[in-house]
Amino acid sequence: xxxxxxxxxxxxxxxxxxxxxxxxxxxxxxxxxxxxxxxxxxxxxxxxxxxxxxxxxxxxxxxxxxxxxxxxxxxxxxxxxxxxxxxxxxxxxxxxxxxxxxxxxxxxxxxxxxxxxxxxxxxxxxxxxxxxxxxxxxxxxxxxxxxxxxxxxxxxxxxxxxxxxxxxxxxxxxxxxxxxxxxxxxxxxxxxxxxxxxxxxxxxxxxxxxxxxxxxxxxxxxxxxxxxxxxxxxxxxxxxxxxxxxxxxxxxxxxxxxxxxxxxxxxxxxxxxxxxxxxxxxxxxxxxxxxxxxxxxxxxxxxx
Numbered sequence: 001x002x003x004x005x006x007x008x009x010x011x012x013x014x015x016x017x018x019x020x021x022x023x024x025x026x027x028x029x030x031x032x033x034x035x036x037x038x039x040x041x042x043x044x045x046x047x048x049x050x051x052x053x054x055x056x057x058x059x060x061x062x063x064x065x066x067x068x069x070x071x072x073x074x075x076x077x078x079x080x081x082x083x084x085x086x087x088x089x090x091x092x093x094x095x096x097x098x099x100x101x102x103x104x105x106x107x108x109x110x111x112x113x114x115x116x117x118x119x120x121x122x123x124x125x126x127x128x129x130x131x132x133x134x135x136x137x138x139x140x141x142x143x144x145x146x147x148x149x150x151x152x153x154x155x156x157x158x159x160x161x162x163x164x165x166x167x168x169x170x171x172x173x174x175x176x177x178x179x180x181x182x183x184x185x186x187x188x189x190x191x192x193x194x195x196x197x198x199x200x201x202x203x204x205x206x207x208x209x210x211x212x213x214x215x216x217x218x219x220x221x222x223x224x225x226x227x228x229x230x231x232x233x234x235x236x237x238x239x240x241x242x243x244x245x246x247x248x249x250x251x252x253x254x255x256x257x258x259x260x261x262x263x264x265x266x267x268x269x270x271x272x273x274x275x276x277x278x279x280x281x282x283x284x285x286x287x288x289x290x291x292x293x294x295x296x297x298x299x300x301x302x303x304x
Contacts, residue, residue, distance in 0.1 A: 001273050001304045002031035006073055006281040010038035010051035017287045022061045024290050025068055028297030032069035040112035055088045062096035069099050076107030077129050082136035090165040098166030103174035106130045127182055129153045134190040141170030178207050188214035193223040205275045225279035226272050229257035232265050232296050246285040262299035
């Protein structure tokens, strides 16, 4: 089991905030630093300072860290064309010495698309574009000669398929979500890892089962992972303070996330491991609270 730190910078974080969290992630012994890929705050609250771009951020962090894995959970296929996306991720992989992973999804937050002039087609078309992007990105990374692709939404003609990532045939691809049919099929076909985001233990176990079955049918094996909001405190007062700081009800967090004392959180992570999770992404919402990371690093991480 590996623990990864997962951030939501669109809720209010500068690059310097993210740099501090990423460097603490590395110093404390966590496996990876991941960030969401959004351009606007989700939900009510002060919209400032505005979101940072995910892949520009990761390119910079690639030069400011030396060990941890870096990636998105997840980049929307609506945000970028597949060719330029393959180039960006390959370049950051070079800049990091081969430490990058790409989480890719359909895109869902219509308000940020409207706010920044990004087309937001219906769900069926988004899935179609998403699948073609998966094939093109993987194809460009792996190609040993000029690469071409003819699809319904994208056409690639005699691409030199450069630059190449350090990791060959390419950085690991992560697909997540609780879709009952398309998600397991796409994960089994294209992904290296399937992520169950913010689900109950029951829902997570059922999703893992669907993906395992699809992967077995495809003759493949995937890494299984889960993402959960984390809120750890040494005592009740500290727990309540941290939950209040992120605007969450502690009782709800105990049921739906990883909230509690270090021992309680270790126990729940263990149950996720019993379901098959090999990685858990700890969604840290208060990026100014580095003492939170220190506590998790000291009292949770060594027991996992």
